[in-house]
Amino acid sequence: xxxxxxxxxxxxxxxxxxxxxxxxxxxxxxxxxxxxxxxxxxxxxxxxxxxxxxxxxxxxxxxxxxxxxxxxxxxxxxxxxxxxxxxxxxxxxxxxxxxxxxxxxxxxxxxxxxxxxxxxxxxxxxxxxxxxxxxxxxxxxxxxxxxxxxxxxxxxxxxxxxxxxxxxxxxxxxxxxxxxxxxxxxxxxxxxxxxxxxxxxxxxxxxxxxxxxxxxxxxxxxxxxxxxxxxxxxxxxxxxxxxxxxxxxxxxxxxxxxxxxxxxxxxxxxxxxxxxxxxxxxxxxxxxxxxxxxxxxxxxxxxxxxxxxxxxxxxxxxxxxxxxxxxxxxxxxxxxxxxxxxxxxxxxxxxxxxxxxxxxxxxxxxxxxxxxxxxxxxxx
Amino acid sequence: xxxxxxxxxxxxxxxxxxxxxxxxxxxxxxxxxxxxxxxxxxxxxxxxxxxxxxxxxxxxxxxxxxxxxxxxxxxxxxxxxxxxxxxxxxxxxxxxxxxxxxxxxxxxxxxxxxxxxxxxxxxxxxxxxxxxxxxxxxxxxxxxxxxxxxxxxxxxxxxxxxxxxxxxxxxxxxxxxxxxxxxxxxxxxxxxxxxxxxxxxxxxxxxxxxxxxxxxxxxxxxxxxxxxxxxxxxxxxxxxxxxxxxxxxxxxxxxxxxxxxxxxxxxxxxxxxxxxxxxxxxxxxxxxxxxxxxxxxxxxxxxxxxxxxxxxxxxxxxxxxxxxxxxxxxxxxxxxxxxxxxxxxxxxxxxxxxxxxxxxxxxxxxxxxxxxxxxxxxxx
Numbered sequence: 001x002x003x004x005x006x007x008x009x010x011x012x013x014x015x016x017x018x019x020x021x022x023x024x025x026x027x028x029x030x031x032x033x034x035x036x037x038x039x040x041x042x043x044x045x046x047x048x049x050x051x052x053x054x055x056x057x058x059x060x061x062x063x064x065x066x067x068x069x070x071x072x073x074x075x076x077x078x079x080x081x082x083x084x085x086x087x088x089x090x091x092x093x094x095x096x097x098x099x100x101x102x103x104x105x106x107x108x109x110x111x112x113x114x115x116x117x118x119x120x121x122x123x124x125x126x127x128x129x130x131x132x133x134x135x136x137x138x139x140x141x142x143x144x145x146x147x148x149x150x151x152x153x154x155x156x157x158x159x160x161x162x163x164x165x166x167x168x169x170x171x172x173x174x175x176x177x178x179x180x181x182x183x184x185x186x187x188x189x190x191x192x193x194x195x196x197x198x199x200x201x202x203x204x205x206x207x208x209x210x211x212x213x214x215x216x217x218x219x220x221x222x223x224x225x226x227x228x229x230x231x232x233x234x235x236x237x238x239x240x241x242x243x244x245x246x247x248x249x250x251x252x253x254x255x256x257x258x259x260x261x262x263x264x265x266x267x268x269x270x271x272x273x274x275x276x277x278x279x280x281x282x283x284x285x286x287x288x289x290x291x292x293x294x295x296x297x298x299x300x301x302x303x304x305x306x307x308x309x310x311x312x313x314x315x316x317x318x319x320x321x322x323x324x325x326x327x328x329x330x331x332x333x334x335x336x337x338x339x340x341x342x343x344x345x346x347x348x349x350x351x352x353x354x355x356x357x358x359x360x361x362x363x364x365x366x367x368x369x370x371x372x373x374x375x376x377x378x379x380x
Numbered sequence: 381x382x383x384x385x386x387x388x389x390x391x392x393x394x395x396x397x398x399x400x401x402x403x404x405x406x407x408x409x410x411x412x413x414x415x416x417x418x419x420x421x422x423x424x425x426x427x428x429x430x431x432x433x434x435x436x437x438x439x440x441x442x443x444x445x446x447x448x449x450x451x452x453x454x455x456x457x458x459x460x461x462x463x464x465x466x467x468x469x470x471x472x473x474x475x476x477x478x479x480x481x482x483x484x485x486x487x488x489x490x491x492x493x494x495x496x497x498x499x500x501x502x503x504x505x506x507x508x509x510x511x512x513x514x515x516x517x518x519x520x521x522x523x524x525x526x527x528x529x530x531x532x533x534x535x536x537x538x539x540x541x542x543x544x545x546x547x548x549x550x551x552x553x554x555x556x557x558x559x560x561x562x563x564x565x566x567x568x569x570x571x572x573x574x575x576x577x578x579x580x581x582x583x584x585x586x587x588x589x590x591x592x593x594x595x596x597x598x599x600x601x602x603x604x605x606x607x608x609x610x611x612x613x614x615x616x617x618x619x620x621x622x623x624x625x626x627x628x629x630x631x632x633x634x635x636x637x638x639x640x641x642x643x644x645x646x647x648x649x650x651x652x653x654x655x656x657x658x659x660x661x662x663x664x665x666x667x668x669x670x671x672x673x674x675x676x677x678x679x680x681x682x683x684x685x686x687x688x689x690x691x692x693x694x695x696x697x698x699x700x701x702x703x704x705x706x707x708x709x710x711x712x713x714x715x716x717x718x719x720x721x722x723x724x725x726x727x728x729x730x731x732x733x734x735x736x737x738x739x740x741x742x743x744x745x746x747x748x749x750x751x752x753x754x755x756x757x758x759x760x
Contacts (some may be wrong), residue, residue, distance in 0.1 A: 005621060008400040017397035020388040022700045054572065055435035058597045058617035089596045184618055190400055192434065192572060192620025214594055215437045216469045235437035235471060237703070238564055240572030241385060243623060292693060320402045325615070362505055 001351055002322035003134050003182035004162070004297055005191045008246075012189055015249035016242050023239040031226065031248055032239075038251035041196050042164060042187070043179065044260060045171035045293065045377050050197040051227040052247055054178070054240050057161045060180030061195025062090055064157045067206050068126060068178055069196070071095030075126045076117055076154065078109040080140070081133035082325050083159050091128075091317045091378040094214060099124060105133075105327045106297065109140040111148055111257060123325035127154045133161035134185075135325040136270035136296035137334065138286045139167065143174040150175060157203060161185060164195065165254055166294035177202040186266065188217055188339025189250035192243050231237040266293040268331075268378070270343045273335065276374035277352040280358075281366045294342065296335040297328065301363045306330060309357050317353035347374050382702035383514050384542070384674055385517070385564035385571045386718035388626075392569055395629035403619040403728055411617075411628055412607065422544060422567070423559065423577050425551035429600065430559040431607040432627055433560070433738045436622050437541045440560030440574025442470055443535045443598040444478035447578070447586050448506060448558055451475030455506045456497055456534065458489040460520070461513035462705050463539050471508075474594060475625060479504060485513075485707045486677065488670040489520040491528055493631070498532040507534045512543035515705040517677035517714065518666045523554040523687065530555060535582060541565060544575065545634055546646045546674035546718060557582040562661050563623075566646065566674055568719025569630035571625050646673040649722045653715065656731040656754035660738075661746045665712050674722065676715040677708065686710060689737050697733035727754050 021028050039050045053060045065087070069075055073096040077087045080103035090099040099121055101113050109129050118124060122335035124347055127149035131142045142158055149156045157179040163169050166186030170207065171179055178198045179350070184191035198206070198220070206213075213219035217237065225234040254262060270293030277298055285297040300306045310333070313319045335350060351370040358365050401408050419430045424715045433440045445467070449455055453476040457467045460483040469480040479491050479501055488719075489509050498504060507529035513521045522538055529536045535557040543549050546566030551559055564571035565658045578586070578600070586600055593599035597617065605614040634642060650673030656665065657678055665677040686703070690713070693699045702714035715730060731750040738745050 002402050002404075005400050005402065005618060008622075013397040013399065013622070017393040019393065020385050020564075022382050022385065023571070025694070025700060054503065055439060055597070056617045058438075058619060058709075059435060062595060062597045086596065095592050095597055099643055134520060148517040184400075190620065190622040191403070191618040192623050211475055214473050215442060216473055218441045219434070237436045238385060238562065238571040240436060240570070240623070242388075242393070242626075243572050243620070246622075257706065314405070 001336050001341055001346055002320045003334045003336050004182070004338060006188045006336060006341040008190055009253065009340045012246050013122050013251065014354070016190060016246040016247050018242070021240050023241060024233060028241065028369065031244070035244060035248050035251065038255060041173040041194050042251060042254055044169065044173065046195050047171065047197045047199050047222065048229055049203055051223065052244065053194040053196050053218070055194060056192055057182035057194045058178065059218065060182065060196050061086065061159060062195055062215065063220070064178045065090040066094060066156060066158065066213050066215045066218055067220045068202060069096045070209060070211050074099060074121055074124045075128060076101060076114065076121065076124045078103070078114060078129035080104050080107055080109055080136065080138060081105050081130060082135035083130045083133060085357065087128045093379055106136045106138055106285045108138050109145060111141065111144050111359050114145060115148050116240065117152065118148065122129045123153055124152065126157055128157040130159040130316060131169065132160065132167065132292050132295070132318045134162040134295055136286065136328060137292045137295040139292045142176065146174050146176055155205060162292065162295055165259065167263055167292065171197055183247055186249045186339045187254065188341065190243060190246050192240065193247050193347055204292055244347065266337060266342050268287055269337050269344070269347060270294070270296065271349065272374040272377040273337060273347045275377035276347065276370035279366060279369045280351070280355060280374035285328065294336060294338045296337065298331040298335060299332060301358065304358065304361060304363050309361070312357045317347060317349065321351055340352065381716050381721055381726055382700045382711050383714045383716050384562070384718055386568045386716060386721040388568055388570055389633065389720045391633065392397030392629045397572060398625050400621045402535065403621060404613060404615065405609070408621065409613050411624070415624060415628050415631065415669065418635060419575050419577070420632060422634055423551040424549065424553065425577050427551065427577045427579050428609055429583055429604065430586065431603065432624065433574040433576050433598070434617060435459055435574060436572055437560065437574045439537060439598065440562065440576050442595065443465065443574070443576055443600070444558045444560050445470040446474060446593050446598055447600045448535060448537065448582060449474045450589060450591050453506065454479055454501055454504045454609045455496065455508060455659040455679040456481060456501065456504045458483070458494060458509035460489050460516065461485050461510060462515035463510045463513060467508045470496065486516045486518055486665045488518050489525060491524050494525060498528065498534065504532065504534055506537055508537040512540065512547065512672050512675070514542040514675055514683065516666065516708060517672045517675040518670050519672045522556065525550050526554050526556055535585060542672065542675055546644055547672065551577055561576045563630065564625055566719045567630045567634065568721070570623060570626050572620065573627050580670065617755060636716045646717060646722050649678065649717050649727060650674070652754040652757040653717060655757035656727065656750035659746060659749045659753035660735060665708065674716060674718045676717065677712040678715060679712060681745065684738065684741060684743050686713065689741070692734055692737045699729060699733055701730070724758055730757055
């Protein structure tokens with residue numbers, strides 16, 4: 001129950017253990033088409049260029065930036081946590097300029113600040129922001145931010161690593177131009193693959209670049225020779241066959257549940273965890289309207305050695321929760337309720353073991369009430 | 381029996397299906413140390429910076445280039461197949477200059493040509509070459525090429541994607557400065573991970589760079605915060621946990637067999653396949669002293685529709701062999717005997733099914749003798 005990887009369903013690990021076949025085998029190529037279609041479903045998009053990058057989410061981020069940004073470009077980066085900072089690094093390593101829109105960690109990106117910044121930089125080409133900040137648990141209003149960006153003739157790059165499958169995400173409706181995610185959060189798949197999607201506007205920009213994409217491995221023009229529609233399935237790199245079996249199974253499971261049901265399940269379980277956390281007397285860092293259901297940042301009670309709590313939960317209760325990062329380090333725990341981890345027994349284990357450890361350590365919390373509160377919420 | 385991925389041993393797929401734990405879990409961190417040690421064994425190196433890159437071999441290549449090469453540098457790239465061409469792309473996308481040493485596809489890199497080139501370009505910084513060209517089946521003399529490079533004060537980057545575990549490779553003895561490989565060839569692991577190793581000289585060059593590494597994902601300075609010795613195991617990206625379980629098991633199996641025994645097995649099985657191929661009247665593309673035992677490029681008999689042969693082998697005999705690439709496209713088949721694929725029953729299946737299909741298609745081959753020839757060689 002950390003910030004990911006989430007628990008992986010046994011069906012997915014079983015799929016991963018299937019015999020490895022060739023990356024150009026017609027049977028595998030058929031599976032690739034299914035993966036692409038199911039990723040379109042997950043992203044709620046018709047984008048043709050919707051594929052899994054053969055590396056973790058950080059490479060998915062890099063894929064979006066190196067394909068769309070060229071040296072000398074101006075990119076507005078909204079930062080309200082760790083991953084906005086990583087976006088800045090990506091922009092600068094391309095030789096482009098990052099114009100920062102800063103918000104406090106734990107707050108969503110402020111649309112007004114973005115609008116003001118875009119007025120000051122009319123030559124900005126791209127707006128990049130994180131939909132669901134894994135480092136804080138805050139969700140930003142992707143639809144509004146995209147509208148503002150487009151009003152100012154900017155493309156958008158959106159980090160959806162933690163949102164995909166866990167909360168509403170409508171790539172086409174919100175007109176997101178480029179988006180990347182990870183497999184190890186709300187898809188509950190093994191880590192190592194990054195689904196990405198580019199719309200036609202973004203593809204046009206990539207096709208009309210003045211310079212080559214600086215990464216050969218991530219160059220979409222080349223990758224599409226293997227993954228593209230009606231492509232020759234020309235060898236580019238050896239696809240991570242077994243990891244794609246796992247992603248395939250995870251996406252089949254998402255379809256079986258239905259993506260809206262998955263969003264609802266994440267919300268229902270978040271509300272139950274919240275009921276227990278608040279009954280215990282603990283509180284959330286992020287204001288209610290912006291809270292991610294799948295990533296719960298809980299304030300650490302005064303005087304508690306937070307690392308010791310995490311260590312005891314892990315060794316005594318076999319339960320991992322996450323530490324705070326950056327400006328929230330030492331101030332919060334991050335409790336994930338992602339994908340297969342988002343279920344009632346995990347909520348009960350988390351609340352009861354956290355209560356037990358905090359109580360033994362003499363923290364000032366209410367005991368004996370958290371589980372009932374969570375259970376009542378679940379059955380309401 | 382294509383050019384990789386090779387058959388994956390059931391122990392390895394079983395390892396891959398173990399439950400996913402956190403990438404910062406102390407148990408996982410302990411396993412990381414074992415993976416690093418076993419990679420040192422496989423590479424025959426004491427290099428501290430010996431780690432698995434969380435992406436396929438193409439990203440391992442890119443990792444070596446983007447960390448060591450800076451804009452404006454001159455890099456001598458020896459090309460005798462597909463992968464030398466990819467190295468050139470890597471160099472140029474960094475804004476550096478690639479000075480090409482070209483050899484015919486199917487031949488090894490000519491040390492004399494390298495020496496002449498280095499005399500003409502005394503300011504070259506790096507020499508890059510492919511140890512085992514997967515696209516042709518030719519092996520180059522890595523030790524000699526490294527000696528020449530060092531005589532001219534160049535660092536070396538070596539592609540060992542297909543050699544690691546399959547033929548002699550001594551990173552420390554040969555003084556290779558930077559090397560990358562893949563998991564899906566002679567380690568017989570699932571594809572998706574690229575082991576790399578940098579020696580102290582290379583690390584020094586990385587530390588003294590004037591510019592940031594252009595890839596955030598592949599920046600060794602950052603990656604080592606997670607993988608480095610005595611590192612804080614600071615979060616950089618989410619490691620592909622299950623893929624690393626698989627690599628761990630593959631390396632345990634390599635240790636159990638002993639790396640020299642693994643090299644010998646690859647050679648013994650190559651000689652058996654060769655005996656059968658030659659008994660059938662077919663021939664090899666690569667001259668004998670430079671043949672890779674794990675990747676056998678066999679000349680296609682006149683008048684044979686080579687794609688149809690491969691397609692029939694796959695559909696009728698469940699056997700994949702590889703097509704030729706680049707200047708060898710349509711001229712050769714590439715038959716892999718890598719890792720777990722390198723065993724007697726595969727040799728027999730390959731020879732007998734190839735004979736059956738070629739005979740039905742009316743090719744001019746000797747029938748009824750290949751298997752006996754292979755069997756005699758195996759028991760000699």
